[in-house]
Amino acid sequence: MEIETGSTGLNHHAVVVWIAPDGRMLHLSGGPDEGREGVWLREGLDGVGFVDAAADFAKAAHQVGETVTQITLDHGELDVPLYVLGSAEGDMQAVREQVKTMFRRDRAGWLSMWTPVTGWRWIRCRLLTMKPALDSSPYEVKGVSLDLVLIAEDPRSEEKPASSQWRNAGGSSHGSLTLWSGPEWVSWPTFVVSGPGSVELSMEGSTIRLPSLEVGERCLLQSDPARGVLRSVAADGSSRNRWPDVVGYLANPIPADSVSHIGIRVVSGGSPETAVLGQSRIHREGLM
CATH class of the missing domain: 2.60.120 (Jelly Rolls)
Known part of the structure; x- marks a missing residue:
């Protein structure tokens, strides 16, 4: 993956990039291209550091405790809160409409993250919901917050x-x-x-x-x-x-x-x- 991180040392912020199913990118956080498309990552990113696991147990007569028979992984849900900012009211709306086309329910993209320790990792996921978080008219501030939830059939990263x-x-x-x-x-x-x-x-x-x-x-x-x-x-x-x-x-x-x-x-x-x-x-x- 050839994406500029702007880092040569260990003390550097993580870089977060969304790669749409058609290959278009959103540079959400970190690196010299952060916010290049008018979209930023807000606080509240969740679900990207773990997988949800469930255990099945068996118990014999007179057994103290239980024996694990199987551990399964459920699908993953990732909360990716975004902020869209335009130079004018109409510009913000145009950026938001473009962003909506980059997250699909019928096709998967990749949420990708780089750190100086791990390098690039990515999770294949698709859209579940994208809700505007409106406290007031977004046109008054030329921006809008989006509460984005992605689902990953395989919750592991690669x-x-x-x-x-x-x-x-x-x-x-x-x-x-x-x-x-x-x-x-x-x-x-x-x-x-x-x-x-x-x-x-x-x-x-x-x-x-x-x-x-x-x-x-x-x-x-x-x-x-x-x-x-x-x-x-x-x-x-x-x-x-x-x-x-x-x-x-x-x-x-x-x-x-x-x-x-x-x-x-x-x-x-x-x-x-x-x-x-x-x-x-x-x-x-x-x-x-």
Whole structure:
């Protein structure tokens, strides 16, 4: 993410930026571009430093206390109070109307925060409500306060992913990738395989053999079973589902705070152009 923070040291205010679904930005707080679009972050930011967790318990006869059987994470709700200020009454109204188009209920954007310690982190979220907080006519002061509430289906934040790439440059037909999960959560990596040939991946005790690819064809594998994707895109741009052509599956994620060495073997039809790119998303609890 290339956004100017204006900082070279540790003693610096956090930078908060909203990235709309279409890529437009609001520089809400911190940094040299703060308020550039006529919108600022007010006091009262909440929900960005934690996740709401719930625990299920089981209790045996005569047991003292209870045993935790499962901990689940609910969706996140983020309170992001804003202030819109214009140079004139009509200008303020125009800015507000523009801001309303940048928060959608049907498409998600990203609330992003930078600190000199954590770097950039972001939460994918969408609009729940945006209410004007009117104590008097906003046209008298050329500004208006907005009480914005965002919802995040996955309440965890993300930071720059870990990446590793292998190429069959020497024609050895085998090698490995090294991926880190991040310190707090397990990670299900995403892989992009470039043809030609059929590639086998081994990770955390299980193996998957991907379908054979043609020259110039690429295949995307999302290993998370909750969001499993396996599609190939040929050189002519045509795409197809490749799950029916797979042998095996990756049964386990990379454990939290662990490095996984993912084995690669070209089973058939490989060339020096055969390559595998792996990427693990790193999740955190909170933006800061």
